[in-house]
Amino acid sequence: MAVKKEHTFTYKDISDRKRKNLAILDCVRRKGPLSRTDISRETGINIVSVSNYVMNYIKKGLVLEWGLDTSTGGRRPELIKLNLESAYVAGLDIGSEKLIAVIADLGLKIKSKVVAPRPEGSMDKVMEAATAVLEKTIKEFKRPISDIKLIGVGASGIVDIYSGTIRDTNPTRGMTKTNLFNLARLLENKFNVV
Template sequence: MKITGDLQLMKKINKYLVLDTIRHHYPISRADISVKTGLNKTTVSSLVTELIESHFVTEIGLGESSGGRKPMMLLFNQRAGYAIGVDLGVNYILAMVTDLGGTVVKEKRIEMTDWSVETVTEKLKKCIHSLIKKTPSSPYGIIGIGVGVPGLVDDQGNVLSAPNLGWTDVPLQEMLEREFDLPIAIDNEANVGALGEKEFGAGRSVSNMIYLSVGIGIGAGIILNDALYRGVSGFSGEVGHMTLAQDGPLCGCGSRGCWETFASEKALIHQAKSLQLVDEKIQVAEAIDKINLNTLLSLAKRGHRPVIDLFASTGHWLGVGITNLVNVFNPELIVIGNRMSLASEWIADSICETLNSHSLSFHRQKMNVVYAKLGMNSSAAGAASIAINRFFSAMKALSD
């Protein structure tokens, strides 16, 4: 029995290996799969047949010959199923349906003004139900839901602390599992943002990168040697709370002088309210207490000097924190995402000036700073990718 069990397990693992190879290298021939996996051609052919019967793989015709018969090329069927990815922001919910290759097919955004657990979770459930109804039919349907949350999340999907939402000990995964008969994955939004940019965006070709989610707060998803670094307790990446000034502004975490009190969207807006934003040339309809990032972006585009200077100051403080990260981790790439990336035109120069002045020269030489290729979709796409990868990884444990 043990030998039979071992053989069945090995077959599952090999099938997963073949499918994973097709997913990441299609179009591809059976012969090339054999070379990449080290499996013999007979085993590959048998497993490919099963994957075709399971709707994960299709044949798309003959490819170019390398000297012998033209090979039949295989394609991964991205539309065999769909995933839902959610970016649960401080003032918005961004949810999307992607196919199994990460292509967005449906998207929905909801603006939020009430951050109570009851209100947010109710709107989140309605949003997901709405997307499920609009998802195209497929052999496997919705295979899972991933959610990125701006806070500390444990391995059971509980939101332990989300200061900018005012949440503590919220069993979000359990709440969604009761609502949806689907696998649910909850993670920190900067972590899923890093995975989104790594898998589908600016970080596809690098092994060591840091994704900075700069919105109401600041968080980081850290990719080391192609894997997400989580730390011993799973809570790595809370870079917004590294101290830049011991006697600095009070932070929502209870400490003073945290990075996000100088360089986040929240800090930017707080400082903007002290500026005179209405003058003879530029009329701003919003009252001072309703100033938001969009207001400031609009003013900067119109050449409003105090706002442009304010963005430059924010860029400087972002550069200070990024310098610390560069000196510690020596990454190949820093990706700036979330809302502050919309201000790249006015923060980029001051970030680079600060980095060039203060980061260690050897660390800086091979490091680039870019802005999220996926734009505001990084975290939602990354959340969907977690659901997709868990779905395929589970194949190794499923019975035939």
């Protein structure tokens, strides 16, 4: 696997297996329910490989067998559909005026949302408030935290790729800087999201 380092960002080439995983799951997400044959046709991955991947997804609960399609001759093909509630993602938006935290299923249907005003003062205060907003959203979620598989963070400001910081651009708050690149990882560790 080739790794390329550019400033504070690291890029990794993904393996053929991961590429196929993403292609199949994305195809099922966008166009499902589909038969294994349809998935093979859409992705260009051979039918045997598609069947092996799909069986693995069924065991993990990522996809569901959704019923039978109409036959074009021979056995009726089984339809595969993404299990939208097999995993959830959390998102945190640190905006210029407010903080928004959401939890959504794999179909991007929002299950929990909390909005709070952005506090005045240093970025440390903003980070504390953002963490509290996310914590409240997780409490309102009413499902085990282990169902959340990813936390994504977005922030308003100017990204400085050389120092790994984001500069706040609101003139009333001043040009404060903070390192938000590791915030998602820190939040994932705090809330035991893996």
